[in-house]
Amino acid sequence: MSLSDDSRYLKGGPVAQRIIAAVREDAAIAKAEGFPPKLISITVGDTAAVDVYVRNQRAKAQLAGIDFEERRFPATITSGELEAAIHGLNADPRVTGIIIQRPVPAHIPVRTLQAAVHPLKDVEGMHPASIGNIVYNQLDLAPCTAAASVELLRETGLDLKGLEVVIVGHSEIVGKPIAFLLMSEGATVTVCHHMTRSVAAHARRADALFVAVGKPRLIKADMVKPGAAVIDIGINSEIGPDGSSRIVGDVDTESVREVASWITPVPGGVGPITVAILLRNTMVALSRQRALYEATYGTADRLAAE
Numbered sequence: 001m002s003l004s005d006d007s008r009y010l011k012g013g014p015v016a017q018r019i020i021a022a023v024r025e026d027a028a029i030a031k032a033e034g035f036p037p038k039l040i041s042i043t044v045g046d047t048a049a050v051d052v053y054v055r056n057q058r059a060k061a062q063l064a065g066i067d068f069e070e071r072r073f074p075a076t077i078t079s080g081e082l083e084a085a086i087h088g089l090n091a092d093p094r095v096t097g098i099i100i101q102r103p104v105p106a107h108i109p110v111r112t113l114q115a116a117v118h119p120l121k122d123v124e125g126m127h128p129a130s131i132g133n134i135v136y137n138q139l140d141l142a143p144c145t146a147a148a149s150v151e152l153l154r155e156t157g158l159d160l161k162g163l164e165v166v167i168v169g170h171s172e173i174v175g176k177p178i179a180f181l182l183m184s185e186g187a188t189v190t191v192c193h194h195m196t197r198s199v200a201a202h203a204r205r206a207d208a209l210f211v212a213v214g215k216p217r218l219i220k221a222d223m224v225k226p227g228a229a230v231i232d233i234g235i236n237s238e239i240g241p242d243g244s245s246r247i248v249g250d251v252d253t254e255s256v257r258e259v260a261s262w263i264t265p266v267p268g269g270v271g272p273i274t275v276a277i278l279l280r281n282t283m284v285a286l287s288r289q290r291a292l293y294e295a296t297y298g299t300a301d302r303l304a305a306e
């Protein structure tokens with residue numbers, strides 16, 4: 001059996017395609033009604049993982065019928081200049097959503113940038129007000145990678161209620177939001193990070209293990225409970241044996257697949273769903289903006305109103 005046919009592989013492609021097909025229908029209707037969705041990506045400096053992400057955002061946005069524009073800024077830009085650019089996008093009625101690609105250079109406080117994005121245009125759910133909503137179990141616009149990881153876990157059919165979940169990595173954008181999403185689904189959640197005494201001891205107890213730390217092959221077979229679901233969120237660029245660059249996750253997939261019942265490949269796992277959810281979030285943002293517009297102007301048809 002070839003690796004790609006192995007039923008243990010939880011593939012993201014089919015899930016992403018389903019989401020994108022639904023977004024495409026929504027986007028076509030919104031466009032016909034005078035509300036074309038438009039997504040703006042902000043990149044500061046140069047990062048390999050960001051390039052992969054943005055390339056796929058552009059391709060899938062085009063497939064879904066969402067306008068996509070990338071704004072690139074040099075790493076030397078000031079925080080004030082970036083905030084001004086974001087305020088300009090907030091004020092532009094043609095712009096539906098704004099995503100700030102991470103990481104940003106060290107001299108720029110990323111939280112200030114996230115807070116500058118208007119919450120109605122915050123398609124990543126990273127504004128402090130948006131991310132706070134997931135504490136209140138309001139989950140319809142969650143950070144994309146976290147939501148994508150949970151979506152893949154659902155594909156296993158495992159009952160999330162009472163499930164023993166261990167998350168390795170406690171970032172604002174992945175580990176922490178996954179913990180909140182799964183708590184609201186009834187899972188029992190343990191979060192490990194760089195100060196955790198024995199990551200292995202925790203990881204071995206997990207029915208579902210999420211890994212998002214950015215360390216190639218960190219998770220080995222002896223850290224995984226037999227029959228577990230392993231969700232690999234790492235996106236690391238490596239130089240392969242043939243000298244070309246490739247992406248690998250945080251899990252030693254070759255050995256872990258002998259122990260786990262489900263494992264997500266990299267590439268082809270969480271990544272494609274992340275992109276699809278970003279597009280879906282753009283449509284959620286658009287519908288919130290439309291609701292506000294219609295409450296203000298009393299019509300569903302922006303073109304008719306003008």
Ligand SMILES: Nc1nc(=O)c2c([nH]1)NC[C@@H]1CN(c3ccc(C(=O)N[C@@H](CCC(=O)O)C(=O)O)cc3)C=[N+]21
Pocket residue numbers: 049050052053056099100101102103124144145173235247266267268269270271272274275
């Ligand atoms: N604010 C912010 N939010 C993010 O979610 C975020 C970010 N910044 N910065 C960079 C990382 C990285 N990331 C990826 C998402 C999808 C793929 C992806 O589509 N991967 C595909 C394609 C791989 C390929 O084309 O080679 C796959 O895994 O199969 C990759 C990388 C999101 N990130």
